[in-house]
Amino acid sequence: MYNxxxxxQKHHFVILFLVLEAxxxxxxxxxxxxxxQKRINTTNDIVGSVYETGTHLGDYFRLSKIxxxxxxxxxxxxxxxxxxxxxxxxxxxxxxxxxVYNFIPAxxxxxxxxxxxxxxxxDKGSADGIAKDMxxxxxxxxxxxxxxxxxxxASVMSLLHSYSTISVRFKxxxxxxxxxxxxxxxxRYGLVDGIxxxxxxxxxxxxxxxxxxxxxxxxxxxxxxxxxxxxxSGTLNQAKVKYATNFATLxxxxxxQHTDLAAIDSLLQLQQVQ
Amino acid sequence: xxxxxxxIIRFVGLVIAQILLVNHIRLGGYVHPYxxxxxxxxxxxxxxxxxxxxxxxxxxxxxxxxxGTLGMHAGATTLMAFCRPAIIRIVSGSQKLExxxxxxxxxxxxxxxxxxxxxxxxxxxxxxxxxxGFSFHLVGQALLRILISVPVSVFLIIVxxxxxxxxxxxxxx
Numbered sequence: 428m429y430n431x432x433x434x435x436q437k438h439h440f441v442i443l444f445l446v447l448e449a450x451x452x453x454x455x456x457x458x459x460x461x462x463x464q465k466r467i468n469t470t471n472d473i474v475g476s477v478y479e480t481g482t483h484l485g486d487y488f489r490l491s492k493i494x495x496x497x498x499x500x501x502x503x504x505x506x507x508x509x510x511x512x513x514x515x516x517x518x519x520x521x522x523x524x525x526x527v528y529n530f531i532p533a534x535x536x537x538x539x540x541x542x543x544x545x546x547x548x549x550d551k552g553s554a555d556g557i558a559k560d561m562x563x564x565x566x567x568x569x570x571x572x573x574x575x576x577x578x579x580x581a582s583v584m585s586l587l588h589s590y591s592t593i594s595v596r597f598k599x600x601x602x603x604x605x606x607x608x609x610x611x612x613x614x615r616y617g618l619v620d621g622i623x624x625x626x627x628x629x630x631x632x633x634x635x636x637x638x639x640x641x642x643x644x645x646x647x648x649x650x651x652x653x654x655x656x657x658x659x660s661g662t663l664n665q666a667k668v669k670y671a672t673n674f675a676t677l678x679x680x681x682x683x684q685h686t687d688l689a690a691i692d693s694l695l696q697l698q699q700v701q
Numbered sequence: 702x703x704x705x706x707x708x709i710i711r712f713v714g715l716v717i718a719q720i721l722l723v724n725h726i727r728l729g730g731y732v733h734p735y736x737x738x739x740x741x742x743x744x745x746x747x748x749x750x751x752x753x754x755x756x757x758x759x760x761x762x763x764x765x766x767x768x769g770t771l772g773m774h775a776g777a778t779t780l781m782a783f784c785r786p787a788i789i790r791i792v793s794g795s796q797k798l799e800x801x802x803x804x805x806x807x808x809x810x811x812x813x814x815x816x817x818x819x820x821x822x823x824x825x826x827x828x829x830x831x832x833x834g835f836s837f838h839l840v841g842q843a844l845l846r847i848l849i850s851v852p853v854s855v856f857l858i859i860v861x862x863x864x865x866x867x868x869x870x871x872x873x874x
Contacts, residue, residue, distance in 0.1 A: 439750070439751060440750035440751060440754070440783075443750075443751050443754050443755075444754055444779065444780075444783045447754055447758045447775075447779045448776060448779055448780065450758075450772075450775075451758075451761075451772040451773075451775045451776035451779060452772065452776065453772070454765075454771045454772030454775070455771065455772035455773060455776070455832065457771060457772075474766060474767055477717075477720070477721075477767070478720070478721075478767075481717075481720075481721035484721075485721075537720075539724070539768070541731065541732070541733060542770075542833070543833060543834075543842070546769055582769070611842065612842075
């Protein structure tokens with residue numbers, strides 16, 4: 428026993444180092460994997476409030492830019508208003524009449540674009556009606572999916588995430604769906620997988636969300652094709668896509684609340700049980 | 702100023718500067734400068750080994766909490782703190798230093814401090830990006846990030862040190 432104490436005393440520097448490193452590795456394993464990543468609550472209110480204060484300070488230097496963005500968005504919404512209420516064609520609804528979506532406005536208070544898995548912190552939480560798995564969009568296009576909520580803040584898994592796969596389709600082809608994911612390189616570009624060879628997307632073609640998901644409404648802008656990457660085996664092609672959203676300059680977003688989500692969830696669970 | 706109080710202020714100041722200012726530097730998505738390492742680097746030369754480790758681990762874990770990278774920064778800063786005595790020995794060579802002082806530029810000289818900063822930043826960035834890369838199976842990416850981020854971190858730390866040292870002189874005189 429005495430020898431053990433002597434040993435510890437003599438090598439306490441190395442032993443403490445190993446203990447602390449083991450602790451770090453254990454902490455890292457806690458946050459690996461999609462479901463575990465979501466379970467660990469990194470969106471606590473203290474962290475959120477520090478970022479929020481920082482954002483408020485920074486806002487004074489960005490006021491003109493924020494104003495310009497809001498003005499642009501206003502213009503866009505006005506334009507849509509005339510389309511929606513076009514008197515010659517009668518009433519056109521933007522989304523399908525069976526589903527109802529609420530858009531909750533939120534402010535981005537922290538975001539990353541340069542990590543392998545990127546998250547966006549927003550200033551609305553469960554108190555504002557935000558829950559896990561809700562879609563998030565900006566004026567320009569889709570942004571991500573809510574991963575974690577605290578009372579006043581939520582953490583959004585952005586499209587720039589290794590687990591992010593979004594069901595999309597080409598705007599000029601109603602039928603064929605494909606998957607949009609991030610290739611972990613540049614925050615402006617993503618990759619669409621599973622394009623059948625009969626489709627020949629050209630650079631500049633628009634990619635929108637498909638109707639195969641209840642997280643995002645159909646027809647939301649996702650990005651534009653940059654180039655088609657032919658598969659060497661000649662089966663399913665890929666396409667490099669420029670995201671419609673610039674994640675580095677994101678300030679205002681909308682969280683999409685699907686009012687029938689509870690019903691859909693219980694149906695899906697019923698399906699799994701059977 | 703009391704050394705403990707000084708270190709607490711430095712800890713809080715560096716964490717805030719890191720998460721609110723430096724994290725917004727994102728040229729092309731590959732640059733990740735880390736200036737919070739200054740906290741471990743600037744502990745007095747005669748700091749006990751266990752104090753170095755605890756200091757490194759604690760600032761790392763606070764940064765982790767803010768960045769949602771639980772364990773990664775803490776792991777990197779703990780290793781850096783572990784290597785610090787050896788790095789100081791190698792960098793010093795035959796140069797004699799007053800052991801109860803901080804390794805500031807006006808104490809140790811620019812050349813010493815630059816070598817010291819480069820070694821410390823390389824140890825930290827290499828560990829951090831490898832942890833990040835391994836956990837996401839992207840080692841090639843990690844190497845690229847290290848190559849780009851090390852010079853930027855070193856540059857920012859040197860700049861910060863000049864800001865710090867001029868402030869301190871005003872306070873003392």
